[in-house]
Amino acid sequence: MSDKVKMREQSPAERIRNFNEVPYGYDEREAVQEASRCLGCKKRPCAQGCPVEVDIPDFIARIKAEDFTGAAEVIKRKNSLPAICGRVCPQESQCEALCVLGRKGEPVAIGRLERFVADYEREHRSSDAAVVPAAGNKTKVAVVGSGPAGLTAAADLALMGYEVVLFEALHAPGGVLRYGIPEFRLPKAILDEEVGYIRSLGVDLQYNMLVGATLSIEELFADGYKAVFIGTGAGLPYFLGIPGENLNGVYSANEFLTRVNLMRAYRFPEYDTPVRIGRHVAVVGGGNVAMDAARTALRLGAERVSIVYRRAWEEMPAREEEKHHGREEGIDFKLLNNPVAILGDDKGWVEGMECVRMELGEPDESGRRRPVVIKGSEYVLDVDTVVVAVGQGPNPLLIQSTGGLETNRRGNITADPETMATSIPGVYAGGDIVTGAATVIAAMGAGKIAARNMDAYLKGV
């Protein structure tokens, strides 16, 4: 069996000096060649792994037949953000994990093919939309938050013919796709294009609308909206709770990435928002967020970037591809290390981080071996910038201002996993605000289920 077709990318030495995208994507020949590996399985196991139900074997068959526009149509029936999913989905644990070829060798590169099709369609787009919304039914629905969950719910509702208004607190759409995931992994021009497509379906996007402050859910209903979807994400940064965390030079990953991505501090002073990057940066954490922060710091000119993570390599939750990219770029991985204090100079700036070394003990509830501190292993890491990327929780602002909205112990909105309905009739929720920090595709899947059930609710089924 042949291996999957490699994707060409910028060399590590070159790419750490720019913010351009790392992989180049397949060209037509490479895409057809990769598509030819697909067996077109009757049982479609791969499709079971896709939360937004992309008809994987069908779009791949179109690529094989060199009908790239047809392939785009197949995808867009189910997925309104294919260029994004093709880039950031953790395919190895979604669709590709279930591909039969994966049992003996490498699975079909479904994500790369999806990316190819979306990019092809964007570059060769005719004036006609790939998918046409159903005839309007003039029922107004509101969507709160323009992350992947909100965008998907809005697109699906628009396709069903609803009048959709999408309220976003920031001045630009996309949620984490905008402020979190960096340019070199997801070019903002591509996000803009996909959001543009969703607007072309009739979705009215309104910025600077902090629901819970500028307007409330109750007022939305009073204004004639018949149902509401909440997709406000997990935007509240957690800190470590160790001494020295408020020193100058300590950022939450959210602040660091927002300055760089949303506010474009990497182009300061052309853009007004500054970011200060030291010589030696430590990023605490092991997920996608930590990896993005570390690779961003490198591109901003840090001499050395260390990832400090308390478990081992295999347990780092970041996407495989990004871990691999980070290693190639020369990130220093301080695995089985844990910070205990951040040290400051007399002016209040970071001048070091005290860490301890860990070893793996007995497995914990999650089945992973619990890291335990090695006695007497304290040492000081020489750093002048620390980025804390140890997770995010639900922002309580909207929840506190909405009477009767039930939440769980961690403050996430409680929603029925089958329908995404919350404790308030007509109010649905999905994505990170319900599950806690998860993935783009899980958020999109939730948006899709919610849209379907909102439709049923509105039709009185």
Add this chain to the structure above:
Amino acid sequence: MYEIKHAADLAESIRLLVVSAPMVAAKAKAGHFVVVRNGETGERIPLTIADYDREQGTITLVIQSVGKSSSEICELKAGDAFTDVLGPLGHATHIDRVGTVVCVAGGVGVAPVYPIARAFKEAGNKLISVIGARSKDLIFFQTEMEAVSDAVHYTTDDGSYGLHGFVTDAVRNIVDGGEKVSEVVAIGPLPMMRAVADLTRGYGIPTVVSLNALMVDGTGMCGGCRVTVGGETKFSCVDGPDFDGHQVDFAELLRRQNRFGEEEKMAYDRHRKEGHKCRIR
């Protein structure tokens, strides 16, 4: 777009802008703030809502030019527009009938103090105001403040108007003069708020300060605005901006305020050098 309906200079490098933002005006209360963005390359800048007109759908902002972004905002005229206005943000100031309230304003702090003073007065309190500035020509909102106060005390650093000294001197005089003060509200530069809080701690008078930590989103998402209050980390945009002045770690906040000092200076110098060029429209 958020059109500027009216613009005026209040004093040197202090400008008043009346901005069309109907949804913000509809909800605004004393103590709320907005985050504005001026242009596609602009920063997100927090500014207190100094007044609002629900019928006209406008809010009033008063801005002191201290760096690149604020000086660009001070150049805006009627007919121009902000790219973005988000709000109202933060918790409104807690207003109650408590007896006698002293509102202390330093410099441009008069603007945020004004709606708070008015609200306390409307709630039935005796209201004494203290307005401090470097010199006489930097004092503004005099008529407004006098209209809502039972008494107004002025102080100037150079003695050109009112008491020659600091706002703390005036507050001390008021308390030592036998006034039974139930609450103090102090808004102005950090060192001034710290000085007032230090003074009133000695007298045991509850004191509210409005913190102007550096902010990005203003919605609780970045944690950049964190301050230590009573030993706990708080986000000033969503937990504040009002806090108990006796509990705030001012030393830490002053340091954090300077996190981007070098970058800000670079941008400002560049702006001043190139500013005149781009202002030829």
